[in-house]
Amino acid sequence: MILFLDRMSRRLAQWFTWIGGIALIALTALACFNMLMRPLGKPLAGAYELIGFLGALVVAFPLGYAQLTRSHISVDILTARYSKRKRQIVHGINSFLCTIFFLLVAWQSARYATTVWKRGEMSETLRMVYHPFVYMVALCCLLLAFILLIDFLKTVLSPTAEDR
Amino acid sequence: MTGIIGILVLLAVMILLQMPVGFAMAIVGFCGLWYVTGLSSALSMIGTETWANFSSYGLTVIPLFILMGTICFYSGVNQSLYDTAYKWFGRTRGGIAMATVMACAGFAAICGSNNATAATMTTVALPEMKKYRYDKALSAGSIACGSTLGVVIPPSVVLIVYGIQTGQSIGKLFWGSTLPGLLMAFLFVLTIYVLCAKHPHWGPAGPRVRWIDKIKALPGMSEMIILFGLVMGGLYSGAYTPTEAGAAGAFFAFLIAIAIRRKLSWKGFVSAVLDALKVTSMVIVIVWGAVLFGRFLTISRLPFQAVELVSNLHISPPLVIGAILVIYGIAGMVMDALGFLLISIPIFFPIATQLGYDPIWFGCLLTVVTTMGAVTPPVGICAFVVCGMAQDIPLSVVFKGVAWFIPAYCVTMLLMILFPQIALFLPGLVK
Secondary structure: OHHHHHHHHHHHHHHHHHHHHHHHHHHHHHHHHHHHHHHHOOOOOOHHHHHHHHHHHHHHOOHHHHHHOOOOOOOOOOHHHOOHHHHHHHHHHHHHHHHHHHHHHHHHHHHHHHHHHHHOOEOOOOOOEOHHHHHHHHHHHHHHHHHHHHHHHHHHHOHHHHOO | OHHHHHHHHHHHHHHHOOOOHHHHHHHHHHHHHHHHHOHHHHHHHHHHHHHHHHOOOHHHHHHHHHHHHHHHHHOOHHHHHHHHHHHHHOOOOOHHHHHHHHHHHHHHOOOOOHHHHHHHHHHHHHHHHHHOOOOHHHHHHHHHHHHOHHHHOOOOHHHHHHHHHHOOOHHHHHHHHHHHHHHHHHHHHHHHHHHHHHOHHHOOOOOOOOHHHHHHHHHHHHHHHHHHHHHHHHHHHOOOOHHHHHHHHHHHHHHHHHHHHOOOOHHHHHHHHHHHHHHHHHHHHHHHHHHHHHHHHHHHOHHHHHHHHHHHHOOOHHHHHHHHHHHHHHHHHHOOHHHHHHHHHHHHHHHHHHOOOOHHHHHHHHHHHHHHOOOOOOOOHHHHHHHHHHOOOOHHHHHHHHHOOHHHHHHHHHHHHHOOHHHHHHHHHOO
16 A cells, blocks of 8 residues: 555656656746847746746645655754664654645645635736646645655554665 | 744754754744744745745746756766866876866856765766875865855855845845855865975876867866856846846756757756756755744844844954854754755844844855855765765765865955955946
8 A cells, every 4th residue: 555655656746847847947948038038128028927936836846756855955963873763763753743744834825825716816917817826836735745644654654664 | 932942942853853954944933933923823824935935036046047057967067177177287286186176166157066066076086086196085175175166156056045035136146256266266276285295195296288188178168158157247237137047047058068068868958957856846945944934033033132132242243253153164064054054044144234244245254154064074965975976985084185175164264254355346346
């Protein structure tokens, strides 16, 4: 079961990373295009907000991938001296706390998106709805929470799986 | 007050128990907000702050500059830089180590990552230094310390993050950090020169290179000069915003990689994008955590109390700056520089500005001290990278080599304190 969930989380993180990559290329293209058009007196209307929305996707979509590849910076100066068992306990507690926290972040982001939607809020220049972007950020936080939960379950259920 | 101090202790405990720094700051910030403002206010704040940070126009500069660096990395620009520096300086005693530092400085001008520079230079320069029987500690120390120039010489992620957090102009910070970065590179080269003059067998001279070959090697630097000129020139003239400079840099790095160098494969491009995404995610999670933590600190009035406390102590400002640098030096030994910088900015930035110091100068000074943390034991990321890739050089030898370069960092900071114009002259010219 854990293996299945693990495979699923990796696949999802991979897809999400691809979306993040496309958003990064689009972001680069958009900023360059706007830079070229400005001296011609035809800057792209709403470039500022579009860049912001794409930036949110670039940051949020690879969150799961960064966690899977252990890219987030942590300090192991103390835990390196612990026994393997102790390290597993610490790792389990960390994963559990982070799972709960990112569930909260996903929930609150989704709530914020719903509020924006219900209020009919739109971006200032383009007058486009932006709550779908906020929902996407919430979804990415949910995936991160899911990956952290699997980390926790792996630590609890198979004590040797700490160093994947 | 006791509750607030308890929350700060909780942050230290979480970080020391290996929770990712960004996550720990966000969780502690949330708990602190909950303690001070109540649960419902803290909950709604994490929703709005997450969106506000992730979609911030200012932060979009980070993935773009990182992408520029990763594209250059995968297209082998650093190899060409090293080849040029090697042909020009390899003949001098200790010249290969000097060439390594110069290549690091050149690569730093287009890439803001210490680790990428350390990894490549270990692969490129270390075999050459082994071939000419360079002292192992000198070889490893010059690569590890040279790679830290990546954070000081612009574009630098640390400077961008500092600029965003404190509301300072990123363009001015970039220009402010240029001379200190060059000064540091010069002091590293001087260190190698002095060491090799004292111990000639540590850095034997390399083979003689014909002038024609030296001149032929010069185009190896052209890509770096073009990219650096393009990015910094645009920022200097105010022609484009930092985000646009990053985008143009990434785009031109891509053009150079496929049209001039023809060394970037599809696989290399995908790896460059993936690396950029990974590092972006890591950096922005730290920034987001620091923002939540900063909100809590502001509401708790801790930074204001710290400023008040320091003002009432009647200590001379240079001593306060010295104390701040010592704190950063110690913190850099045990944790990631960027993480600590973000935790501490809300406290130290108001103190420094209250004492009358220029925010640009302070940012450049902090960049130098935080980058030193990347090579000092026990947690010196760049030293770990060199040790991990060199295989036959123990960590203790790497740290021994690094120790010879520590005076260069200290002299740079001292000169910056004595002559603030080192960091303020170029920003003063920016439009």
